Amino acid sequence: YLCLISVFLMSVNWGIETVKWKRLLQTATPNNELLKSIIAGITVGFVTPGRSGEFAGRVMFLNSDNGAKVFYLSSIGGLAQTAASLVIGVPFVFIWSNNIFITEIVTGCAVFYLLAFFRFDLLNRLLSMWSFLQQYGLLIKPADLPDINTQIEVLFLSAIRFCVYSLQYVLLLMFFGVTGNVP
Secondary structure (H helix, E strand, O other): OHHHHHHHHHHHHHHHHHHHHHHHHOOOOOHHHHHHHHHHHHHHHHOOHHHOOHHHHHHHOOOOOOHHHHHHHHHHHHHHHHHHHHHHHHHHHHHHOOOHHHHHHHHHHHHHHHHHHHOHHHHHHHHOOOHHHHHOOOOOOHHHOOOHHHHHHHHHHHHHHHHHHHHHHHHHHHHOOOOOOOO
C-alpha cells in the first residue's frame, strides 16, 4: 500500500504543478492541455542536460506564439520550486548539521533564490539592455510577469508540491525497507 499511495501522490504532485503553471501563464487553457505540456516538459527535460529542454517540451502542447514568455514563466516556476525547497530545508539543515558553514550556505542560497524569484523583473530589465534579445523577441514583456499575489500563490503551491514529493520519498523508503538515521 505504501507504493500505491506514492504512485497516487504522483498525480497529486503533477496536479499541483498544473495549477501552478496555469497561474503563471494566466491562461484559460484547459488543465488537460497544461498537464500534457508539463509531462512533455518533464520528458524532454529528462533527456537533456540540466533539464535544459524542459521549456521546449512545455511549449509543444501550448497554443502560444510567444515561446519567450513560456521560457521565462517556466524559469520563474523553477525558481519558485527551488526557493520553496531551500526555505523548507533551512530549518532541517540547522537542526541536523553541526557545520555552521553549511547552514549559512543553504540559508544564503534560499535568500538568493527568493530574491531572484520575487525580483525577476530586475533580471528582465537587465536582459532588455541587450538589443538583439529585443530585436528577436526573446524577452518577456513586463506586463506578462506575474504580480505579487500570483508570486505568493505560486510559492505556496511550490511548498505544497515539495511536501508531497517529500512524502512520496519517505513512503518509498519505507516500502523498500530502508532504515537508519534520517540525516
